[in-house]
């Protein structure tokens with residue numbers, strides 16, 4: 046379908062369609078910058094693919110995709126990160142980790158799946174069979190088969206699985222650094238005035254978390270707590286250090302896999 050004329054010059058912005066982005070979307074949709082952009086919502090692995098293929102200009106992408114981009118710019122001081130347990134990214138299991146034999150990997154994720162591999166190898170020192178998934182795989186999390194689940198489905202899974210290994214918490218225990226799951230990354234240089242306005246829109250959203258809570262009734266998990274105590278949105282210098290460290294781990298494991 047041909048793009049409508051008024052859409053031609055708009056900046057295509059991909060954003061993860063999970064509850065953790067609602068405070069940011071709240072700000073973006075109410076800011077003047079909304080007229081300069083088209084918002085495309087999808088799950089993280091798809092947003093990553095779109096940024097690599099160039100069908101979007103900027104996205105709140107899983108940081109694990111950064112090494113796969115020919116060009117990348119981190120354009121705001123906001124991200125999806127954590128400085129303690131993140132609550133919505135974990136290995137879920139019916140048995141303790143010592144007894145786990147297989148781990149299902151969430152097809153919607155890029156970062157958390159890579160993080161789970163790093164932590165299983167370096168932190169838990171566990172050699173398990175890793176299994177890619179598609180569609181709904183959560184019913185297969187049983188017995189000695191555990192699963193990485195992210196996002197809203199992870200908040201639901203907390204009510205199902207007796208053992209929950211929070212990957213944000215484990216990363217911090219291993220490295221002493223916070224973790225960044227997703228950041229605003231563009232695949233080209235974007236206009237400086239857009240970047241300034243877009244950054245301000247993110248900030249506005251975070252200043253209105255109470256209104257976003259009212260707008261999103263969710264009986265499964267306390268969203269005020271999720272957005273203020275679990276997800277940490279500021280891309281601080283310490284979070285950038287955590288991000289660099291994680292990308293180093295990814296480079297090392299890719300080099301090892303190529304050998």
Ligand SMILES: C=C(O[C@@H]1C=C(C(=O)O)C=C[C@H]1O)C(=O)O
Nearest residue numbers: 089107133154155156157196226
């Ligand atoms: C904390 C989360 O971070 C997400 C995890 C991602 C991943 O694993 O690739 C990507 C984007 C983030 O929204 C979550 O979705 O629960």
